[in-house]
Amino acid sequence: MKAMVTGGAGFIGSHVVAQLLDRGDEVVVLDDFSTGTEHNLRAATGTSGDRLRTYRVDIADDAAAGIVRREQPEALLLIAAQSSVKVSMRDPMQDARVNVIGMLKMLEAAKASGCRKVVFASSGGTIYGSVDEARLPLREDYPTAPVSFYGVTKAAVGHYLAVYRQQAGLDYAALALGNVYGPRQSPYGEAGVVSIFAGTMLSGRPCVINGDGLTTRDYVHVTDVARAFVLATGRGTGLMNIGTGIGTAVNDIYRLLREALGHDLDPVRGPALPGEVRRVVLDIATARAELGWEPRIGLKEGIGTVSDWLRALPPGHPSAPSAATSAAARG
Secondary structure (H helix, E strand, C coil), X not given: CEEEEECCCCHXXXXXXXXXXXXXXXXXXXXXXXXXXXXXXXXXXXXXXXXXXXXXXXXXXXXXXXXXXXXXXXXXXXXXXXXXXXXXXXXXXXXXXHHHHHHHHHHHHHHHHCCCEEEEEEECCCCCCCCCHHHCCECCCCCCCCCCHHHHHHHHHHHHHHHHHHHHCCEEEEEEECEEECCXXXXXXXXXXXXXXXXXXXXXXXXXXXXXXXCEXXXXXXXXXXXXHHHHCCCCCEEEEECCCCCEXXXXXXXXXXXXXXXXXXXEEEXXXXXXXXXXXXCCHHHHHHHCCCCXXXXXXXXXXXXXXXXXXXXXXXXXXXXXXXXXXXX
């Protein structure tokens, strides 16, 4: 199969690229390298030979659509995004430029190039909005009512995908991801509490927990998420939750990391963040039925992979923990 991955040099995308190459696929990566890195691609690709091509391009630029038309992928995996809730609340225009306009340009190009399947990285943590806790874990038929602009854009693209399928016959899978964590997630970003806490602890600094730390998320390991993307290139249609069905509070994430790393500094409490959903736990029955997928890596094991990866990074690596590591994390 010829698969194109937008954001293929990023945290999630590079793991997807690795698994596609392991399957024997030809892979084309589109990435503007604003957050993705050459380090991620080198770690992902190994000995890929001539089965990997990379283009440095923004998906909202017309040049990106031209590459899709020229390459004519069988499967287009849309992972590139403005991925921060915090940034979306500060700059909704930029959020929409990438997450709506950029995605529409990709979908138009996919339709024109005869692409067979689109797999879209949606967000199980934001599209449903503030939820009735009696309905947890959430199924895909739960009403979408985002409370952040990031969630609005992810929900909107899901609706666009449904219409493209109805009107143009473009098949799709929209994977509503839980809180993804794992190796290659930068500890310096605005999202990713596991990597930020781990990097901060390894730098010997106190972590900041925003709010009361009782915000609950469904933490799912990036290796499991990448496997869902690869499976979805060949089967499954519509919206599918990708998580574990287990909710974990930020305070518990902090405790597990503290135990794993032997960190002895108490956390600092910061203000709650705007646009935050209080609790998210995802029902994954649809992914089991449609994709034959379920998570394999538990939280304690997954946290170990993050700490091992950070500890093994050489000096000078862009994600290596240092005294300059940001102590702040979303929670």
